[in-house]
Amino acid sequence: MDFVGAYSPENLGFLMEGLMITLRVAVISIVFSFAIGLIIAVLRYARIPVLSQLLFLWVELIRNLPLLLIMFFTFFALPEIIRIDLSAEEAVILALVLFESALISEIIRGGLASIPKGQLEAARSSGLGYVQTLRFVVVPQALRRMIPPLVSQFISLLKDTSLGIIVALDDLMHNGQIIYNHDFGYVFPTLILVATIYFVINYSLSLLAGRLEKKLSV
């Protein structure tokens, strides 16, 4: 094992470039998955006929498919349907958002369902509209309970960005693989470093979530 060679300044710089792509893809995907997941969850919670059932089917379909398959689909198959070529990064973000928004919507729906019906009735009878009730009574309480599972899901998403190597997204994992393909001695040192970078980011996120949860608990 050649740690010195594997950790040369050029290699470290190359890994950092990959890390930036990983973080960019993760942040964009988290923002969109959360927004879309919230919309799906609220629409299902509101029990709008037909639409709620369609969203149920959609969420169940997506939840039961591998992300890797969805990623293959958005990169290789979708362009044939919509006749627009997507870059690797766009296809990966699209796949992550499709997949994770379904999972996030389930977390949010569980959180919304955990708020006692009595509170909803109390809010409505004290004159708040349906949207106001959701906005001021249900969602703020539910969000607090959702923080731990949501953060776990965000961590999952960040880990899953590594699957982008199948469409040659030049992220941390991909750049690591390019480095260790140069030299047998680089394989373990590079894998250890790449794993540790993912670990440090994700573990910090989960510690942060733990503190946030304590701070918000009533």
Place this chain on the structure above:
Amino acid sequence: MSDLLDISILIDYQDVYWKGFFITLKASVFALILSFILGVIIAVFRISTVKSLRWFGTAYVEYIRNIPLLILVFVFYNGLPSIGVNLDSFMAGGLGLGIYTSAFIAEAIRAGIQSVPKGHVEAARSSGLTYLQTMRFVVLPQAIKIVLPPLGNQFINLVKNSSIFGVIAGGDLMYQADIINSETFQTVSVYLFVALFYLLLTIPLSLFVNYLERRLARAY
């Protein structure tokens, strides 16, 4: 749409699809057994009274949960050959997937065991049961109800995650799809049909886990 969805691919290549399906199934079962054994051991470490075992269990779970599955698979697929140990794709993928899932299974089991109130353990011990008897007759029967649904969900995740075999030419559904695609270039159809084969595995499992959740919630 009609030129995009070509049913003849499903008919012409059904043998290839089924071959991939059974390798996906075999990989999932292999990884499930491995992850369950490792998961139980690590869960026991996590609740052990020996500090160093607890520390090891925690480090194992936290490290593995926070790194991508792909890295673990590459450790076996690229890492071991670099120090002269050669594994075939199936073993490399199975070990990576099994070890990855074991961290989640260990957490599910630990949470279930710790959800049994301490008072039950103390009552059992003071009425003369040994530690093992307490576990066998008091803690585990209660814990299993809490543990089963999350374990089921982990197994569904494991089946989906087995698609990672496709990345290392492991012969599974994703890999076979790649082969069919390179022969037919009917990308949309090829991958839609692969989705059907995955659903054939995951939908019954999901329904079963839902049933378990409802059934066990009623059991009290």
